[in-house]
Amino acid sequence: MMLPDGKARFLSPILSRLLRSPRGGSHVPATHDTLGQFARMSPDEAMQRLGTGAAGLDADDAAQRLRTVGPNQVAREARHTMVRELAARAANSLNLLLLSLAAASWFLGDPRAALMISVMVVLSVSLGFVQEHRSNRAAEALRRMVHTTATVRRRRATGGSEAGVETLDIPIEQIVPGDIVMLSAGDMIPADLRLISARDLFVNQSALTGEAMPVEKAPTVGTHSADSHFELPDICFMGSAVVSGVGCGVVILTGGRTAFGGVADMIAGQRVLTSFDKGIARFTWLMMGFIAVMVPLVFLINGLTKGNWFEALLFAVAVAVGLTPEMLPMIVTVNLAKGAIAMSRKKVIVKRLNAIQNFGAMDVLCTDKTGTLTQDRIILKRHLDIHGNDSDRVLEYAYLNSTHQSGLKNLLDVAVLKHVELHEQLKAHEQYTKIDEMPFDFERRRMSVVLARDDGAHLLICKGAVEEIFSVCTRYAVDDDIGVLDESHFVAAKQTTDALNADGFRVVAVAYKEMPPQQAACSVKDEQDLTLLGYIAFLDPPKETAAAAIRALKASGVAVKILTGDNDIVTRKICREVGIDAGTIVLGKQLENCTPDELAALAERASVFAKVSPAQKAAIVDALHRQGHVVGFLGDGINDGPALKTSDVGVSVDSAVDIAKDSADIILLEKSLAVLGDGVMEGRKVFGNITKYIKMGASSNFGNMFSVLGASILLPFLPMAPIQVLTNNLLYDFSQTAIPTDNVDAEYLAVPRRWDIVNIMKFMLLVGPISSIFDYVTYFLMLDVFHAWNNASLFQTGWFVESLLTQTLIIHIIRTAKVPFFESRASGALMATSAVIAVVGIAIPFTWLGHVLGFTRLPWTYWPALVLILLAYAALTHVVKTWFVRRFGLG
Numbered sequence: 080m081m082l083p084d085g086k087a088r089f090l091s092p093i094l095s096r097l098l099r100s101p102r103g104g105s106h107v108p109a110t111h112d113t114l115g116q117f118a119r120m121s122p123d124e125a126m127q128r129l130g131t132g133a134a135g136l137d138a139d140d141a142a143q144r145l146r147t148v149g150p151n152q153v154a155r156e157a158r159h160t161m162v163r164e165l166a167a168r169a170a171n172s173l174n175l176l177l178l179s180l181a182a183a184s185w186f187l188g189d190p191r192a193a194l195m196i197s198v199m200v201v202l203s204v205s206l207g208f209v210q211e212h213r214s215n216r217a218a219e220a221l222r223r224m225v226h227t228t229a230t231v232r233r234r235r236a237t238g239g240s241e242a243g244v245e246t247l248d249i250p251i252e253q254i255v256p257g258d259i260v261m262l263s264a265g266d267m268i269p270a271d272l273r274l275i276s277a278r279d280l281f282v283n284q285s286a287l288t289g290e291a292m293p294v295e296k297a298p299t300v301g302t303h304s305a306d307s308h309f310e311l312p313d314i315c316f317m318g319s320a321v322v323s324g325v326g327c328g329v330v331i332l333t334g335g336r337t338a339f340g341g342v343a344d345m346i347a348g349q350r351v352l353t354s355f356d357k358g359i360a361r362f363t364w365l366m367m368g369f370i371a372v373m374v375p376l377v378f379l380i381n382g383l384t385k386g387n388w389f390e391a392l393l394f395a396v397a398v399a400v401g402l403t404p405e406m407l408p409m410i411v412t413v414n415l416a417k418g419a420i421a422m423s424r425k426k427v428i429v430k431r432l433n434a435i436q437n438f439g440a441m442d443v444l445c446t447d448k449t450g451t452l453t454q455d456r457i458i459l460k461r462h463l464d465i466h467g468n469d470s471d472r473v474l475e476y477a478y479l480n481s482t483h484q485s486g487l488k489n490l491l492d493v494a495v496l497k498h499v500e501l502h503e504q505l506k507a508h509e510q511y512t513k514i515d516e517m518p519f520d521f522e523r524r525r526m527s528v529v530l531a532r533d534d535g536a537h538l539l540i541c542k543g544a545v546e547e548i549f550s551v552c553t554r555y556a557v558d559d560d561i562g563v564l565d566e567s568h569f570v571a572a573k574q575t576t577d578a579l580n581a582d583g584f585r586v587v588a589v590a591y592k593e594m595p596p597q598q599a600a601c602s603v604k605d606e607q608d609l610t611l612l613g614y615i616a617f618l619d620p621p622k623e624t625a626a627a628a629i630r631a632l633k634a635s636g637v638a639v640k641i642l643t644g645d646n647d648i649v650t651r652k653i654c655r656e657v658g659i660d661a662g663t664i665v666l667g668k669q670l671e672n673c674t675p676d677e678l679a680a681l682a683e684r685a686s687v688f689a690k691v692s693p694a695q696k697a698a699i700v701d702a703l704h705r706q707g708h709v710v711g712f713l714g715d716g717i718n719d720g721p722a723l724k725t726s727d728v729g730v731s732v733d734s735a736v737d738i739a740k741d742s743a744d745i746i747l748l749e750k751s752l753a754v755l756g757d758g759v760m761e762g763r764k765v766f767g768n769i770t771k772y773i774k775m776g777a778s779s780n781f782g783n784m785f786s787v788l789g790a791s792i793l794l795p796f797l798p799m800a801p802i803q804v805l806t807n808n809l810l811y812d813f814s815q816t817a818i819p820t821d822n823v824d825a826e827y828l829a830v831p832r833r834w835d836i837v838n839i840m841k842f843m844l845l846v847g848p849i850s851s852i853f854d855y856v857t858y859f860l861m862l863d864v865f866h867a868w869n870n871a872s873l874f875q876t877g878w879f880v881e882s883l884l885t886q887t888l889i890i891h892i893i894r895t896a897k898v899p900f901f902e903s904r905a906s907g908a909l910m911a912t913s914a915v916i917a918v919v920g921i922a923i924p925f926t927w928l929g930h931v932l933g934f935t936r937l938p939w940t941y942w943p944a945l946v947l948i949l950l951a952y953a954a955l956t957h958v959v960k961t962w963f964v965r966r967f968g969l970g
Contacts, residue, residue, distance in 0.1 A: 113332065114338070118273065118300070118313055119300060120273070122275040122298055122329070125329055125331075126257075126329050134259075135244065136233060136259075138233065141255050144256060145253060151251055151254040151333040152252055152334055174200055174408070178196075187389070196400055198809060228249060229250075229260055230247070231249055231258045232244055232246055232247075232259040232327075233245055233246075246261065251267075256331060258330040259328070263325045264322060267319075268282070268315045268321065270317050270332060271317050272315050273329050275328055276326060277326035278485075279323060279325075280321065281323045282294055282295075282315055282320065283321075283693075284309055284319040295312075296314075298313050315328055317332075317333075359411060361836050366404050366780065374395045374396075374398060374399045377398050378394075378395035380792055390797065393801045394804070404772075404780070413819040417819050421764075422757075422758050425754060425757040426747060427745060427746075428746040428748065431744045431745075434728050437711075437727045438745060439759060440762070441762075442708055443640060443711070444637050444638070444640070446641065446712070446752075447641075447719065448641055448645060448650055454621070457618070459617055461579070461615070463575070464557045464612065465572055465611060465612075465614075466571070467578075468557075470557075470612070470613050473612045473614065477589050477615045478496070483513045484518075510532060511533075511538075513531075514531050516528050517602065519543070523547060524544040524546075526541070526542065527603075529601045531596075538592075539593075539605060539609075541590050541592075545588045549569065552608075552610065553608050554608075554610045555568060555610065580649055581648055581652060583619075583656070584618055584649070585619070586615075587615050587617070588611065589613060589614065590610055590611045590612055592609045592610060626657045626658045628755075629657055629659060635759065635830065635831075637759060637831065638686075639752075640682075640688070641659065641688065642696045642699055643690075644690060645689060650664065664688070665681055665689070669681075670695050670698070678698060681702075682706065683703070693719070693722070696722040697724070700725045704727065709833060710726045710727050711729075712728075712729055713752075714730075714731060715732045729745070730743055731746055733748050745758065760828055764823045767823040767832065771890065772815060774839060775815075777842070778842060778850070778893070781848070782850035782854070783850070785851035786855070790854075794874070795868070796874075798875065799882075800932075802933070803932055807883050811883060811916070816912060820907075821908075821909050822904070838968070841967055845963055850885060850889070857878055857881045858878070875934070876935050879923075880920055880924070884921075885948075887913055887916050887917055887920070888917065888949065892960060894909075
């Protein structure tokens, strides 16, 4: 590809090779070599090689590069075109079976049957397509609400001349080689990049290396000694996440050419089937097994007893169609799509439709504490000296430290800085000038600033974790009293901080040191011989709705377990306030040497885990999963990524860091357990309506086996002509299209629901034969009362009407454990479709269509008898269903 003038520098030898590099694992060595070459360059050399500068690319250059290298995606989602959706709808085992039967009917000389079967396939595919197309468009619109962006520096040009630099948040798909990316804590690194600058930059590469501990990255030129390219100190990798600090880097590789992309390409498409997928597949093959046994039997019996093998084959084909649950794909798709749209109205975005069932089946919810049980809004409540008395001086020094630090200000700093009245009181910008800073890191767990007062004196102010501040202090100061710290002071300080922790406070210690004015530069070595001033205490108040939401989840059968990195004392206080019985809190260090069995026992028994690492969170979720639980995990932080992936259903929030949103199956637009509870209920409704169709289809088909086999043996003619069987099935299918709109009883929603094929089989074996009883009653009615032994058309008409009405109306018995119509009513749409099909079934014998289908008018005495049959069938089915629910549960 030729580039415009001025852009040719982009196609450097290295990038040309990258553009030609193959997809998949074969390009990984080339990626390693390329990253190694850039690691050995200085930042200026790297930018020059990539044809960019510190100001970044301009819009035209970036657009051209995007066209050249393609979107920055490691696994692009398939675009939902109408053709693709139609093909996906049609290409399932049930539809392929039906189309094969239609072809067989055509070649056997029965074009009407072929047409009828094709109409059923078109009905199923088109209804499913319409709903799926609508849901895909809705889902894409919802996904656009969840933005994954990166911050880049771009040159702004006006009238052909450069007019400065602007910082933009753009979708990570639009990142290109040569872009200058700005990084800060919580960001997901959007591409493989070479650092230009960094301050206290720690990166979690666990998604790539499995190493849970963050690694420090710096723009220092790398060496040849790195055993792995992941050890290159000046290279940041796509798929890793910024834990702390800030940085700036130039993009080297994007999309599938990244180190992460090489791995992603190899595992793309290897999606693990969920319990929902497995349940659908097991039911489908169960029905296919019945068909495989039933159809040859029907063919042989009718061929042997009637002597017309060709007619027997046509009837066997029609029976195969009647036994096929051809509406199952449509029912499942419409239910899931409807559930996703309903959940979106409750501020729940479903990224993966099949996760809805897991949402409803969830019986354990693991969640972090911060932002879920608490307001995620840190408030500075106390500022105390070492004796526990209020101290304005402690607050002033903490404020000066937070004001003058240049790093990313965390929630504690923000809480300190909200004391705006101090700014005027201290005249911070007039009285103090910043000299130096020692940023926070995970080893020291403290940070310091060095300030020069207007009188020339220098002051080092340090704040951080209590233990770490104690370790570098030798004196204390209370008002004008300065003394030497001894063991008694440490004991008193421990009691003070423990008491604050027990009340739910986070405690930070504050200390200071007078510095020589002539010392221009300072380092962490100067954090010695400090004077302890006291403590500032912060509170993350519990949410007002948390206690009620936890009670509601518990009442609906969902146990809530807390997995937090916070300390056990603060965690216990919050749990007590929101109504969680913490019991014995398990600490992360207790899990380090646990065997899998011991961990499983702990995970089952304990409700609260504190001071746990990201890997330990994932291990706890996995242990619960192995214990047979359906586990959900709610998290929004960098450290929640592994647990989100391990859980049956990962839940995050729109305000979460990018890596958490990418790992989740479901996104909440509001971080609230109450919103989550609404989503759980919607998931159970979806599963309930799918189960209705499956139970009805399984029991109806099983009963039809006995009816068809018996009639085939007893009758001198076919019990129903092939075209009549197909018409019956088509009308019955149409009556079921409204099931996704149906109401679900509150009792069914009260506990988690999951696939129980054994329960479905028991229901099928018990309820299915009931329909055969009344089919045989109808046989007796038609043969002995109406003397249809020599009138095949009359018998077929009578059984057609009875079969259609019983199948259509029995859904109202099966859909609820209560008394239908009185204690539990179906949705208006399901009532309407049932009524319409019942009227059509009754009217067909009196119309020209009935004549075409081979029907005849029924005697008037048939109709009162049919009413008695329907009432008896409904009553017996309800009695058996009620006993079944009491004996085996709702399933």
